[in-house]
Amino acid sequence: MYRQRRFKQQTQPEELNRWLVSYADYMTLMFALFVVLYALSLLKQDEFTALTDSITKVFEKAPRGEANFEHLSLTPIAVNSQLATANAAAATLIAPEAALTNTAPLSDIRQQYLGAPLNTIEQDLRTALSDLIDQGVTKLVEDDDWLVIELNSALLFASGSATATSSARTVLQEISKIINPINNFLRVRGYTDNIPIRNELFSSNWELSVARATSVLRVLESLGTAPQRMAIEGFGEYYPTADNATASGRAENRKVAIAISRFGYQSAAPAFTEQNDVLEQQLQQVTQADGSIQVVPLPGGGIRITTRRDNPDAVTERQDP
Known part of the structure; x- marks a missing residue:
């Protein structure tokens, strides 16, 4: 007669923290996304425009009615120019000082x-x-x-x-x-x-x-x-x-x-004109009271426009703090 042993089945505790694995993967992806967005925000406007123009040229479709591919500018000179530009960009990432010596000025x-x-x-x-x-x-x-x-x-x-x-x-x-x-x-x-x-x-x-x-x-x-x-x-x-x-x-x-x-080309004339208009308004405000203007040089540089004549040496005698 065999004695039957009753094995006590031990119940394993349920894993309640499995969601942390998916959450950690999600947070890693979000971190990578915000790093890329931050890097894009640091790009200069002209560099970003050059990048978008280059991508547009690659995916741009040929106009209808043209049998040749002249609009792609795939001549040996253009290809060599693009290869030289790519090599210069790669050299900039490796050695910026050496790459700057090989770049040509943009026609001043x-x-x-x-x-x-x-x-x-x-x-x-x-x-x-x-x-x-x-x-x-x-x-x-x-x-x-x-x-x-x-x-x-x-x-x-x-x-x-x-x-x-x-x-x-x-x-x-x-x-x-x-x-x-x-x-x-x-x-x-x-x-x-x-x-x-x-x-x-x-x-x-x-x-x-x-x-x-x-x-x-x-x-x-x-x-x-x-x-x-x-x-x-x-x-x-x-x-x-x-x-x-x-x-x-x-x-x-x-x-x-x-x-x-x-x-x-952007002319700087409007800025100077606006500045001159402000100075002219200030001069008009000064001359309305007395009718005379006194320009006094300041010790630290610059000038001061005033109509006071009771103590003309007060400004020049004042020392910088």
Whole structure:
């Protein structure tokens, strides 16, 4: 006869703290989210705009009716420029001091105010210059900081001349309708081929490129483009975009480019005008009582405007606290 043993079943306590695992995961995700949001809030406005423009270019669809991919600017020069920009950004993260020595100035544009978006300007220019783009005498090239309108010299000038033709004024008039309402900086750049020129007007290709850029700038100024937004750059034969060994390459290198910066010009005149108005009101308030004004220099710098003449040396004798 077997004696049956009764095993006492021990009841295990129920786990009531399992919710802490999910709660900890949730708090970790929330912490990571707020760290990313804080990092985005520290970005500068121009850097954030450049980032959004780059992302927009990647996902931007091609316009209907265009069989080529010219609007993507996937030329070797543009690709090399983008690769150089990416390498410079990577070098900045690794060694900022070394990266600063390799960066080129932005054509001496010191006012870092964003102008009109380059994507919108490019669309308007493609619509206005569609016939010239189809004929191959005009190109639109966009990189990180510039939208460049390349105009063939045969469209603007006679051979060996820097005097703008009537057709040049017609083309520039269409361009001015788009670039005049915006405040973006403009750089008019002249280029030539490598065939030397020497005549009574120009002793080198450099002078010819500068003269042609100047002529285009003068036409734009006469059409109402603000002169404080523009500057001239002459590159001569030293920055070719095509092979000068062929006739077609030399024809492509003879051009004038209008570069539109993503930065815009902002005049400081309204601020000074407002300050002058405040000073004028203060002077009027002072002269209403006595009719005379006394300007007293302060020991720590600056001046004091007063009408009191009972003790003129009181201000100068007072010592700084």
